[in-house]
Amino acid sequence: MSTEFAVELRxxxxxxxxxEGHELNAVDHVTMQxxxxxxxxxxxxxxCGKTTSLRMIAGFEWPSEGEVYxxxxxMGHTPPFxxxxxxxxxxxxxxxxxxxxxxxxxxxxxxxxxxDEIKKRVGRALxxxxxxxxxxxxxxxxxxxxxxxxxxxxxxxxxxxxxLLDEPLGxxxxxxxxxxxxxxxxxxxxxxxxFIYVTHDxxxxxxxxxxxxxxxxxxxxxxxxxVEIYERPANKFVADFIGESNFLEGKxxxxxxxxxxxxxxxxNAEVTGMPMAKDLVNGSDVTVAIRPEKIRVVExxxxxxxxxxxxGTSVYIGSDTHLYFDLNGTRLKVMEQNRISSLDPSTFYVxxxxxxxxxxxxxxxxxxxx
Amino acid sequence: MLQxxxxxxxxxxxxxxxxxxxxxxxxxxxxxxxxxxxSFGKRSPDGDVIYTFTLDNYIRLFGYxxxxxxxxxxxFDPLYVNILWRSLTLGFNTTVIVxxxxxxxxxxxxRADPKRRNLFLFMVLIPLWxxxxxxxxxxxxxxxxxxxxxxxxxxxxxxxHIPFTPLEMLYTPGAVLVGMVYEFLPFMxxxxxxxxxxxxxxxxxxxxxxxxxxxxxxxRVTLPLSMPGVVAGTILVFIPVMGTFVVSDLLGGKQVILVxxxxxxxxxxxxxxxxxxxxSLVLMVMTLIVTYFYTRKFGFGDEIVxx
Numbered sequence: 163m164s165t166e167f168a169v170e171l172r173x174x175x176x177x178x179x180x181x182e183g184h185e186l187n188a189v190d191h192v193t194m195q196x197x198x199x200x201x202x203x204x205x206x207x208x209x210c211g212k213t214t215s216l217r218m219i220a221g222f223e224w225p226s227e228g229e230v231y232x233x234x235x236x237m238g239h240t241p242p243f244x245x246x247x248x249x250x251x252x253x254x255x256x257x258x259x260x261x262x263x264x265x266x267x268x269x270x271x272x273x274x275x276x277x278d279e280i281k282k283r284v285g286r287a288l289x290x291x292x293x294x295x296x297x298x299x300x301x302x303x304x305x306x307x308x309x310x311x312x313x314x315x316x317x318x319x320x321x322x323x324x325x326l327l328d329e330p331l332g333x334x335x336x337x338x339x340x341x342x343x344x345x346x347x348x349x350x351x352x353x354x355x356x357f358i359y360v361t362h363d364x365x366x367x368x369x370x371x372x373x374x375x376x377x378x379x380x381x382x383x384x385x386x387x388x389v390e391i392y393e394r395p396a397n398k399f400v401a402d403f404i405g406e407s408n409f410l411e412g413k414x415x416x417x418x419x420x421x422x423x424x425x426x427x428x429x430n431a432e433v434t435g436m437p438m439a440k441d442l443v444n445g446s447d448v449t450v451a452i453r454p455e456k457i458r459v460v461e462x463x464x465x466x467x468x469x470x471x472x473x474g475t476s477v478y479i480g481s482d483t484h485l486y487f488d489l490n491g492t493r494l495k496v497m498e499q500n501r502i503s504s505l506d507p508s509t510f511y512v513x514x515x516x517x518x519x520x521x522x523x524x525x526x527x528x529x530x531x532x
Numbered sequence: 533m534l535q536x537x538x539x540x541x542x543x544x545x546x547x548x549x550x551x552x553x554x555x556x557x558x559x560x561x562x563x564x565x566x567x568x569x570x571s572f573g574k575r576s577p578d579g580d581v582i583y584t585f586t587l588d589n590y591i592r593l594f595g596y597x598x599x600x601x602x603x604x605x606x607x608f609d610p611l612y613v614n615i616l617w618r619s620l621t622l623g624f625n626t627t628v629i630v631x632x633x634x635x636x637x638x639x640x641x642x643r644a645d646p647k648r649r650n651l652f653l654f655m656v657l658i659p660l661w662x663x664x665x666x667x668x669x670x671x672x673x674x675x676x677x678x679x680x681x682x683x684x685x686x687x688x689x690x691x692x693h694i695p696f697t698p699l700e701m702l703y704t705p706g707a708v709l710v711g712m713v714y715e716f717l718p719f720m721x722x723x724x725x726x727x728x729x730x731x732x733x734x735x736x737x738x739x740x741x742x743x744x745x746x747x748x749x750x751x752r753v754t755l756p757l758s759m760p761g762v763v764a765g766t767i768l769v770f771i772p773v774m775g776t777f778v779v780s781d782l783l784g785g786k787q788v789i790l791v792x793x794x795x796x797x798x799x800x801x802x803x804x805x806x807x808x809x810x811x812s813l814v815l816m817v818m819t820l821i822v823t824y825f826y827t828r829k830f831g832f833g834d835e836i837v838x839x
Contacts, residue, residue: 243743253732257735317742
């Protein structure tokens with residue numbers, strides 16, 4: 163049997179019964195193949211099925227249908243303590259009545275590892291997460307970030323083939339979270355362990371992952387590298403969930419090779435040179451997605467591809483300015499980097515001021531209208 | 533005046549603590565001091581207290597006797613030491629049995645469907661709605677010679693044609709133990725339940741994840757984390773068992789005399805409040821010592837408040 167995949171979910175369904183008595187597919191026919199040594203993220207908002215999927219890999223839940231494979235072996239109803247995966251819990255789930263050393267040693271004791279070997283390995287694990295010297299403290303005496311590291315060390319000391327992480331940074335403040343993201347990523351690369359990471363934070367997923375599965379309503383909406391998911395979202399949900407997008411209604415006019423011409427009523431123009439998407443035919447209604455940062459404000463230009471709008475609001479956030487244009491009643495978000503440092507009010511945007519903007523058609527996306 | 537009080541936090545604290553302090557002073561400190569004074573006194577022939585300072589009552593309690601059968605002027609009479617020891621062992625046995633019965637039940641309730649938990653807790657509490665003494669009387673009905681238990685056993689024996697003489701269960705140490713266990717069981721179930729219920733479910737998952745099976749998880753995670761409940765329950769059970777006299781009076785008769793009975797009799801029947809006071813204080817000190825060493829070893833049960 164091939165063990166190219168560390169973990170595989172084949173057509174997995176998890177049914178729950180809601181308090182009202184309805185049956186619900188929390189995980190709805192999900193198939194995923196997670197490669198050895200990969201940093202794989204499941205990304206989605208709460209209730210999308212990402213945590214349930216993770217729990218089925220860990221063995222805390224069993225699939226209603228389908229099968230979970232770990233290193234090529236079907237898991238069936240194998241209990242968690244017999245699976246070669248370990249979990250870092252969102253709440254850390256540290257044993258408050260034990261010291262840090264005892265917490266980290268717990269998993270090794272369960273394996274029956276000898277005492278001096280335990281000492282050595284726990285010492286190494288704590289060193290790895292930079293907690294040497296904290297062995298005799300209780301979890302309560304550590305900060306949130308330190309507790310998170312203990313949870314990590316406790317799982318990693320068992321040298322699992324797959325580490326499951328359920329929003330492990332959720333309780334940390336922003337700065338610490340960013341630090342830990344990079345640290346986790348380098349730890350994963352250094353150890354070569356497969357990480358399966360559950361998060362609702364798209365930036366976190368984009369920062370760390372080799373591949374991401376974007377999930378919604380129990381289904382995988384798209385699976386791919388961060389670049390693929392951001393630059394080539396498979397549908398409107400992904401385009402909207404990952405980063406931001408402006409959606410304009412349009413009609414597909416003609417197709418030539420990989421390029422398409424779309425008539426966009428709100429711009430009152432035919433936009434040429436758009437990259438063609440699959441499964442679309444001439445005349446079909448489409449949605450054009452344009453990222454805010456791909457739109458450029460221009461001056462003294464005219465002609466095809468330059469459009470007029472009014473400034474609605476402009477929000478200065480330091481590195482960027484977020485502009486909301488009024489495009490004949492439709493709101494258009496534009497992100498402009500503040501490349502020039504200026505306090506001159508004449509360079510600021512004024513409400514209701516008329517502006518010209520353009521966008522490279524090759525950087526837009528045609529999506530099937532839903 | 534009010535303005536100043538608003539700014540003065542420590543004065544606020546004092547004021548808030550005042551009613552309790554007064555209450556405790558009048559109803560606890562003063563009676564305790566009086567008991568102490570009386571315990572050093574002497575009984576007059578007509579049952580009054582002669583205030584003096586003598587340790588006679590304590591000496592008598594620990595076995596010094598002038599009423600000797602062997603003709604000597606003084607000898608060791610183990611009567612009261614036996615009573616103290618009996619109370620101590622009964623307190624210990626009751627507590628151990630109550631823990632063994634209460635823990636599995638509390639565990640079951642804590643792990644039950646949340647919707648049904650309240651019903652179970654309610655069922656634990658129902659007996660407490662009936663008066664303590666009446667519940668002990670009910671046990672008399674069950675245990676006595678013509679009681680329900682003997683009737684049922686006799687009926688079965690009759691069916692099987694086995695000769696049966698009714699069992700002597702009432703007025704035995706066993707009856708007192710059963711009564712005590714029954715009376716104090718809820719006071720152990722509730723704190724253990726509270727501490728079990730508070731354990732975060734992800735800890736069980738974490739233990740399983742790290743390779744512990746159900747038994748090891750219980751031993752290494754569940755049990756230590758529920759110890760505060762066991763400690764709190766022990767304090768709530770052991771102390772009253774040591775002092776109560778109703779259960780032993782009704783179920784033990786003259787056979788099972790505990791410190792509680794001794795104290796009660798000294799004040800009422802024997803009309804010797806000085807000896808009764810000394811016995812009360814010895815009981816208190818004994819309980820304090822046991823509780824002190826117990827809590828030193830296992831910590832103070834946080835659950836005592838929650839219970």
